[in-house]
Amino acid sequence: MGAIAATVGSAVGLGNIWRFPYEAGVHGGGAFLLVYVACVLLMGIPVIVAEFVIGRSTHKNVRGALRELAPRHKLHWFSYVCILASLMIISFYSVVCGWIVEYLQLSVRGLLHGHTPAEYEQMFADFVQNPWRCVLWTLLFLALNYVVLRRGLKRGIERVSNVLMPLLAVLLVVFCVNGLTLPGAERGVRFLFTPDFSQITPRVAIGAMGQAFFSLSLGLSCLLTYASYFKDSDSLVRNATIVGVLDTVVAILAGLMIFPAVFSYGMRPEAGPKLIFEVLPAIFEQMPGGPVWAVLLFALLFVASITSTISMSEISIAFFSEEWGMSRNRASILNTGIAMVLGTLCALSFGVLSEATVFGMTLFELFDYVSSNVLLPVGGIFFSLLVGWVLDRGLVRDQLTNHGTRTVRVMRPLVFCLRYVAPAAIVVIFLYGLLWR
Numbered sequence: 001m002g003a004i005a006a007t008v009g010s011a012v013g014l015g016n017i018w019r020f021p022y023e024a025g026v027h028g029g030g031a032f033l034l035v036y037v038a039c040v041l042l043m044g045i046p047v048i049v050a051e052f053v054i055g056r057s058t059h060k061n062v063r064g065a066l067r068e069l070a071p072r073h074k075l076h077w078f079s080y081v082c083i084l085a086s087l088m089i090i091s092f093y094s095v096v097c098g099w100i101v102e103y104l105q106l107s108v109r110g111l112l113h114g115h116t117p118a119e120y121e122q123m124f125a126d127f128v129q130n131p132w133r134c135v136l137w138t139l140l141f142l143a144l145n146y147v148v149l150r151r152g153l154k155r156g157i158e159r160v161s162n163v164l165m166p167l168l169a170v171l172l173v174v175f176c177v178n179g180l181t182l183p184g185a186e187r188g189v190r191f192l193f194t195p196d197f198s199q200i201t202p203r204v205a206i207g208a209m210g211q212a213f214f215s216l217s218l219g220l221s222c223l224l225t226y227a228s229y230f231k232d233s234d235s236l237v238r239n240a241t242i243v244g245v246l247d248t249v250v251a252i253l254a255g256l257m258i259f260p261a262v263f264s265y266g267m268r269p270e271a272g273p274k275l276i277f278e279v280l281p282a283i284f285e286q287m288p289g290g291p292v293w294a295v296l297l298f299a300l301l302f303v304a305s306i307t308s309t310i311s312m313s314e315i316s317i318a319f320f321s322e323e324w325g326m327s328r329n330r331a332s333i334l335n336t337g338i339a340m341v342l343g344t345l346c347a348l349s350f351g352v353l354s355e356a357t358v359f360g361m362t363l364f365e366l367f368d369y370v371s372s373n374v375l376l377p378v379g380g381i382f383f384s385l386l387v388g389w390v391l392d393r394g395l396v397r398d399q400l401t402n403h404g405t406r407t408v409r410v411m412r413p414l415v416f417c418l419r420y421v422a423p424a425a426i427v428v429i430f431l432y433g434l435l436w437r
C-alpha cells in the first residue's frame with residue numbers, strides 16, 4: 001500500500017493539473033485527449049510494467065539494475081539519459097512549483113479576490129516578468145525540496161500525501177461540479193470530449209505522447225526506482241493499471257475543472273503554460289467561499305508537486321551517491337545546485353531571457369519539450385525493448401506472475417505490446433512528427 005501510494009504520489013502532480021489542460025488546450029481538446037488515452041493504454045501502462053519488472057527483480061537503481069540484468073550489453077550508459085531528463089524536468093518544473101507558491105501566498109493573504117478575468121491575466125503577466133519574485137520562489141521551493149530530501153522527511157511527506165491526495169481528488173470533483181453549472185459550460189465539455197479527427201496532426205500526436213510519459217513519470221527510471229521497493233507479493237500488472245488509471249482520471253478532472261470555465265468566461269483555451277493561473281482565480285471569484293477554496297487548492301497542489309519533485313531528485317541522488325560514491329547529503333546538494341542554476345534560467349525565460357531562444361524556444365520551453373517529447377519516449381522504447389527482447393523470458397514471467405502464484409490473463413498481449421506495439425508506436429509518432437511538421 002505504501003509503495004503504490006508513493007508511486008501514485010510521483011505520478012500525480014502538476015503534470016495532471018497544470019500541464020494536461022494547457023497541452024489539451026493548445027492541441028485542440030478532444031483530438032488530444034483521444035490520442036492521449038491511446039498512448040496511456042498502448043505505451044503508458046505496458047512501459048510502467050516494464051519499469052516495474054526491472055526495478056522489482058533487481059531491487060536496484062537504474063544503473064545497477066542494467067548492469068545486473070544485461071551484463072553483456074553495456075546498457076548502463078542509458079542511466080545518463082535518465083539523469084539528463086530528470087535534471088531538465090526538475091529545472092522547469094520547480095519554476096511552476098514557484099508559481100504555485102506565489103499563488104498560495106496570494107490566496108492566503110486574500111489578494112486573489114475582487115478582480116476581473118482580464119485583471120488576473122495582467123496579474124500573472126506582471127508576476128512572471130518580474131525577475132526577482134519568480135526566481136525567489138523557484139529557489140525557495142528547491143531549498144525546501146532539499147530540506148525534505150536531506151532530513152529524510154520523505155516518509156513523512158508521503159504519509160501526509162496519502163491523506164491529502166485523495167482530498168485533492170475530492171476537491172477537483174467539487175470544482176468540476178461547480179464548473180459544469182456555469183453558463184456555457186457545455187462548450188467546454190464538448191471541447192474536451194468531442195474529437196475532431198482532422199485535428200490529429202503530428203504536433204498533436206507528439207504532444208499527447210509526451211504528456212502521457214510526463215504525467216506518468218515514465219521513461220526516466222523513476223517508477224523503476226519505486227518498484228525496487230515493492231514487495232514480492234505485489235501484483236505489478238495491477239499496480240501499473242492503478243497508476244495509469246488514477247493518473248488519467250485526475251488529468252480528466254482537471255480538464256473538466258478548467259475548460260467549462262475557459263469557455264464560460266470567454267478566455268482562450270490555447271493560452272499555454274499560464275492557462276490555469278489565469279482561469280483558476282476567475283473560478284474562485286464566482287464560487288461561494290472562493291478565497292477558502294483557493295487556499296485549499298493551492299495548498300494541495302503544493303503537496304502534489306513536492307511529492308513529484310522528490311521523486312525526480314531521487315534519480316540523480318541515487319546515481320551520484322551509489323555510482324560516484326558521494327554521501328547522500330553531497331549528492332542532494334549537487335542535485336539542488338544544478339536545479340537552482342538551471343531553474344533560475346528557466347524562471348527568467350518569461351521575462352529578461354524571453355528573447356534568448358534555441359530553435360525558437362525559450363529555455364523553459366526547450367527543457368519542457370525535449371524532456372517530455374523526446375527523452376522520455378526514448379526511455380519508453382528502451383525499457384520496452386529491454387523487457388520484451390533482452391531479458392530472460394522466465395524472469396519476466398516470474399515477475400508478472402509472482403513466481404507462478406498469480407495468473408495474469410493479459411500476459412500475452414502485454415508482452416506483445418512491449419515487443420512490438422509500444423516501441424513501434426513511439427517510433428511512428430516520432431517519424432510522423434519529424435517528417436510532416
Ligand code: PHE
Nearest residue numbers: 011013014015016214215217
Ligand atoms: N508525473 C509528474 C507530474 O505529473 C511529473 C514527473 C515527471 C515526476 C517525471 C517524476 C518524473 O507532475
